[in-house]
Amino acid sequence: MASRQNPDDRGELGVGPAGNPTLKNGAASMALTEKGEFWYGTTSGDTQAELRSYSIANGHEAVRFAASKCDCGCRSFALQTDEEVGVAIRTCTDCGQQHLMGDSAEYVEEAAPETHECVCENEVFELMSGVSVYEGTHDVRWYYIACRCVECNLVGVFADWKCEAGDAAAFLAKV
Numbered sequence: 599m600a601s602r603q604n605p606d607d608r609g610e611l612g613v614g615p616a617g618n619p620t621l622k623n624g625a626a627s628m629a630l631t632e633k634g635e636f637w638y639g640t641t642s643g644d645t646q647a648e649l650r651s652y653s654i655a656n657g658h659e660a661v662r663f664a665a666s667k668c669d670c671g672c673r674s675f676a677l678q679t680d681e682e683v684g685v686a687i688r689t690c691t692d693c694g695q696q697h698l699m700g701d702s703a704e705y706v707e708e709a710a711p712e713t714h715e716c717v718c719e720n721e722v723f724e725l726m727s728g729v730s731v732y733e734g735t736h737d738v739r740w741y742y743i744a745c746r747c748v749e750c751n752l753v754g755v756f757a758d759w760k761c762e763a764g765d766a767a768a769f770l771a772k773v
């Protein structure tokens with residue numbers, strides 16, 4: 599399957615070859631070093647605000663949002679992503695269920711997901727998804743995943759990618 603990512607259509611933020619920092623507002627994967635300004639919040643609204651701010655800077659404003667919740671009711675997860683392929687996997691810290699977020703199931707076979715770690719070294723987060731849509735439609739154009747660290751309350755966008763996933767409501771029902 600060809601990659602659905604069009605490099606020419608990607609924003610500058612968080613995009614780069616291996617070795618370049620892809621740090622996003624203080625959110626880091628394990629391979630990355632601490633850098634930049636960090637933002638902290640206490641509610642899902644804070645996380646959503648940070649996601650929206652990031653998305654505006656990225657040129658594709660997120661207009662619809664959804665918080666992740668496991669089937670068991672738990673809201674804290676470990677997160678793995680592969681931004682190049684467009685895959686995110688959350689693992690419930692309570693029941694252990696793994697869930698492929700959004701349309702990730704379509705691309706997971708070609709993915710090499712990496713675990714995200716906060717700058718405080720915690721790996722448990724509350725997750726907020728947001729999408730931008732094509733103008734005049736409800737079709738997803740860009741997907742953002744923001745996290746709030748349950749230990750230190752850092753909030754930030756941990757991953758984002760161009761995403762042609764169709765109907766935003768259907769997509770966000772699967773985050």
Ligand SMILES: [Zn+2]
Binds near residue numbers: 670671692
């Ligand atoms: Zn669960």
Ligand SMILES: [Zn+2]
Binds near residue numbers: 716720747750
């Ligand atoms: Zn933290």
